[in-house]
Amino acid sequence: MDKTRAIEIAVGLFVVAGLAALTVLAMRVSNITAFQTTEGYTVIGHFRNVGGLREGAPVKMGGVQVGRVSGISLDTDTYEARVELTIDSRFDDLPMDTSASVLTSGLLGEQYVGLEAGGMPTALQPGDELMLTQSAIVLEKIIGQFLYNKASGSDSGSDGGTEGK
């Protein structure tokens, strides 16, 4: 009888472990509901374009991670992206005029928010808005602009064979 009980307990544990693994896969890996908490304070930046920035992306200052992107939404008044940056509470004396830009690590890497300190003596307070922001670089736009410039710059030249010199 005791052995039966041990077997039943083991099976119960097995089923619970399997279901728990499924739940974690659903929650943590595919992120049905995000439950990540970062300690710190939140500041807000408005970007015209955040590109491929995602929630949970790192916020870096001088290459050192200081926080995470905790929320991205669309501001329906200005039609700009409203990005909430949760900064670690260790870095609580960033200057008021800190600027933020959406950057990419490496050619194909993940996008992150880079902060650059300004010179003002007053520190950012929780809930403050960053004054200077720079949008993500959208590759298609740049290529389009490049081609446009190229075309308008070389319209006096011949159609082909200008490369060789």
Place this chain on the structure above:
Amino acid sequence: MIRWLQGLGAWTLARMARLGRASLFLLRVLAGLPGLLARFRLLVHQLYSVGVLSLVIIVVSGIFVGMVLGLQGHNTLVDFGAEDSLGTLVALSLTRELGPVVTALLFAGRAGSALTAEIGLMKATEQLSSMEMMAVDPHRRVVAPRLAAGVIAMPLLSAIFTLLGILSAYVVGTELLGVDAGAYWSQMQANVSFYDDIASGIIKSLVFGVVASWIAVFEGFDCMPTSEGVSRATTHTVVNTSLAVLGLDFILTALMFD
């Protein structure tokens, strides 16, 4: 020439007859499944021998497969400066393919062979016939709980395997190789969808569970009741299950991710 044709015909007929026997056998076992609810304890005991006893090999392989994926994935991705995508790579390969398939292969080796040997030995020692003498249907009493246990255990084992793989790749990636921990999870969460990746992995492992347990119990039930027959049936189980799982995996992948 005629001889050769005759041999081919006989071989084909034998195969078809065996497939027919296997299908009829599956139907009889399925008919016995509802009765299992009344004898829940039988199922629990089989879940123990099929599921709990397979845990060790599943856990250890999951951890090592994950660690190797982490190392190899990082080696390749770092050339493109894309090592932040390690989480995506690991999670997608594990949830879609490696989790269900490797679990099914290990299951065939660990639990399927044991099922075949057990049932085959029951047949060789005429326990099955004596059950029939006592008006106990061995399909219901012996086979049905084993099949059900295999089908239930496979998705659970596969989930455990996948999760441990992702966690161990996380440990290797972030602690050893310096991938950003947040990027690992955030890229993974952004690129893994529940319905496309995790749910289809679960469906795969359910299908593999049915196939692997079906082959295992049928080989045992259909074996020659000699010691040689049992050993041959056990080998057949492992080989046939592996082939069936790999072939089915291709078909399922083509259906799910076209």
